[in-house]
Amino acid sequence: MAAARPAPLLKDELDIVIPTIRNLEFLEMWRPFFEQYHLIIVQDGDPWKKIKVPDGFDYELYNRNDINRILGPKAACISFKDSACRCFGYLMSKKKYIFTIDDDCFVAKDPSGKAINALEQHIKNLVTPSTPHFFNTLYDPYRDGVDFVRGYPFSLREGVPTAVSHGLWLNIPDYDAPTQLVKPLERNTRYVDAVMTVPKGTLFPMCGMNLAFDRELIGPAMYFGLMGDGHPIGRYDDMWAGWCMKVICDHLGLGVKTGLPYIWHSKASNPFVNLKKEYNGIFWQEKAIPFFQSAVLPKDCNSVEECYLALAGEVKSKLGELDPYFVKLGDAMVTWIEAWDEVNNSLGTKSAKILPNGTSKKA
Numbered sequence: 001m002a003a004a005r006p007a008p009l010l011k012d013e014l015d016i017v018i019p020t021i022r023n024l025e026f027l028e029m030w031r032p033f034f035e036q037y038h039l040i041i042v043q044d045g046d047p048w049k050k051i052k053v054p055d056g057f058d059y060e061l062y063n064r065n066d067i068n069r070i071l072g073p074k075a076a077c078i079s080f081k082d083s084a085c086r087c088f089g090y091l092m093s094k095k096k097y098i099f100t101i102d103d104d105c106f107v108a109k110d111p112s113g114k115a116i117n118a119l120e121q122h123i124k125n126l127v128t129p130s131t132p133h134f135f136n137t138l139y140d141p142y143r144d145g146v147d148f149v150r151g152y153p154f155s156l157r158e159g160v161p162t163a164v165s166h167g168l169w170l171n172i173p174d175y176d177a178p179t180q181l182v183k184p185l186e187r188n189t190r191y192v193d194a195v196m197t198v199p200k201g202t203l204f205p206m207c208g209m210n211l212a213f214d215r216e217l218i219g220p221a222m223y224f225g226l227m228g229d230g231h232p233i234g235r236y237d238d239m240w241a242g243w244c245m246k247v248i249c250d251h252l253g254l255g256v257k258t259g260l261p262y263i264w265h266s267k268a269s270n271p272f273v274n275l276k277k278e279y280n281g282i283f284w285q286e287k288a289i290p291f292f293q294s295a296v297l298p299k300d301c302n303s304v305e306e307c308y309l310a311l312a313g314e315v316k317s318k319l320g321e322l323d324p325y326f327v328k329l330g331d332a333m334v335t336w337i338e339a340w341d342e343v344n345n346s347l348g349t350k351s352a353k354i355l356p357n358g359t360s361k362k363a
């Protein structure tokens with residue numbers, strides 16, 4: 001009799017969140033790695049459009065009607081017509097871990113030609129500590145066959161809990177529109193076999209297309225902002241979340257890793273459309289990044305929510321001078337926390353499970 005396949009890692013502790021405007025045939029390629037996990041699909045755009053999900057996947061699907069029904073007036077904090085909508089899936093999940101992936105990201109191959117189980121690598125990244133306080137020159141010391149190098153303080157070798165695992169992309173790199181315009185044919189062919197901790201006090205450009213995090217450690221900070229329809233900016237959803245998240249991780253002593261796993265990013269979005277979306281962001285980030293670099297959270301902020309609300313106040317007062325958009329964004333950050341508390345407390349009791357109006361889970 002064939003040996004039973006081992007249950008996938010953290011099968012019942014992880015949700016896969018997919019923002020989408022199209023049918024999800026891409027899941028066929030991920031089937032060997034994803035089929036045992038629960039998916040949360042956030043359908044953006046026209047809620048009356050039917051999204052096809054391949055048979056055999058266990059999922060819940062939320063469209064804009066569901067978001068409005070579940071959150072009521074608070075739904076205004078969830079972006080429309082931008083991949084930022086994915087954070088609604090983080091709100092609705094009840095699992096400890098989240099992996100989010102775009103629907104134009106496929107299984108990549110490592111240099112030996114082996115298919116990369118991106119989910120498995122993210123899980124390894126999340127369940128092992130990070131080293132934000134002192135850089136290990138052999139990179140991830142917790143990986144098989146590696147260790148801390150000479151001179152690494154023993155007092156720091158325990159590391160800190162890992163909150164975020166940021167994966168990368170072969171083929172189409174996540175370039176901004178100006179770079180896409182001047183380098184339309186550039187492809188990322190470089191597979192770097194490393195996982196690194198982003199040092200404390202250092203920000204980084206977090207891309208949402210191949211990203212995993214510990215929802216219990218950092219979930220409330222993973223708000224993807226006000227983007228897309230009705231807002232003067234787009235394609236800065238993941239960047240905004242990454243800057244807020246990193247400041248809070250540094251304050252609370254949590255770690256962020258970047259590097260493996262790779263996915264194969266198949267489709268370049270239109271650089272001209274992207275330029276229109278990113279235009280304000282390209283200017284505003286020159287002010288926003290120094291704001292985050294100098295942000296100091298109150299010592300008595302001991303929870304992610306408290307940190308996030310303190311940061312929201314700073315965004316309104318300090319970045320609000322840059323543009324009134326940041327006053328709205330600061331308010332939306334507060335609404336997000338209110339929604340987070342409301343949904344998660346109501347979901348505490350079984351009967352309160354809020355089912356999607358769209359297509360609910362399939363056995």
Ligand SMILES: O=c1ccn([C@@H]2O[C@H](COP(=O)(O)OP(=O)(O)O[C@H]3O[C@@H](CO)[C@H](O)[C@H]3O)[C@@H](O)[C@H]2O)c(=O)[nH]1
Nearest residue numbers: 019020021044081082083102103104208209235237269
């Ligand atoms: O209005 C929309 C547009 C797209 N989506 C879904 O979001 C992801 C990403 O879309 P796409 O692959 O077309 O865009 P990219 O430029 O490659 O995305 C990168 O830029 C960031 C923009 O914020 C994004 O996080 C990166 O991945 C797909 O799943 C689309 O279906 C959407 O929901 N709404």
Ligand SMILES: [Mn+2]
Nearest residue numbers: 102104267269
């Ligand atoms: Mn893409």
